[in-house]
Amino acid sequence: MKTVKFLALPLLATALVMTGCASRKPANTTDATQFPSGAGTVNTQGLSEDSALNAQNLAGASSKGVTAENKAFLAKRVVHFDYDSSELTNQDYQTLQAHAQFLMANANSRVALTGHTDERGTREYNMALGERRAKAVESFLVTTGVSPTQLEAVSYGKEMPVNAGHDENAWKENRRVEINYEAVPPLLK
Template sequence: MNTIKYLALPLLTATLIMTGCASRKPAAEITTGTTPNSSTTVNTEGLSEDAALNTQNLAGASAKGVTAENKAFLAKRVVHFDYDSSELSNEDYQTLQAHAQFLKANANSKIALMGHTDERGTREYNMALGERRAKSVQSYLVTNGVASNQLEAVSYGKEMPINPGHDEAAWKENRRVELNYEAVPPLLK
């Protein structure tokens, strides 16, 4: 009987982690030809809930806080990390600063910070590392004036690799935080 208790607790914990962190699905990227001030309605019939929300958000994109200087940095939506690290690199500060400026100028903007790892390590360790990476980006943005209610940190661990390879080049691509605008993304046209 005690053996069952000891086996059930880790299984229950893993189940809770999986349903709490991995149940969030990223919105599909959809582009539309509408502009924020157009009176055109966007037909979202037949799209999934996430895709419909993303389509509506793109139709409501904002140019406020977008400058010629920060446009290229706002287009970058991925921050990469070194092996077994949640430390931001110097090259990512300008990207995150541009996103911080945009988010401060657009209080209705919301962004999901989705942490990922490479395939090495246990699932539990990688879920925690992905969360530390997402929280590291979140901390930087909050320190630079972004309201915490505009940010959501989520970890996918090693469950959603960008590159399915099993070498250093693939692992380097997979160690990342994706910045996914869920409401009022930057208008970069």
């Protein structure tokens, strides 16, 4: 009887950890064509439905920290990664720097950084990789001066692909971190 208890505890602990890794509500995926053309200037391609709606929601948005130079970078809400990597690429630094500038100028802004992977690898490995990717973006923003209280890093692993294909192009799109403004998004008009 003691053997059963000792075997059940690690299984229960593992199950609790795995369910806690993706504690946020999963979203349905969509593309930008589902939104009216006058809904805003944010590029929602490659975002989940909730993220796209969030990006389009300009109610309560702020123009503080939005400059002509960083407007295009603020419109980008997805950072992509190489295969099996959580290293930021040089092309993502300007995007992340623009979001950091905006977040520092708007202390009431809140961002969820959702890490995603392609379909290759085990669920457990991909949950950890998605978390490393989200934490890499979070670390860059905090190092730049953003308050950690404005950020939340979450991993969905391979559970929420934006492209359901099974080739390199699909996998490339799915290896990402989405920058989802949950409060006071940038006003980009």
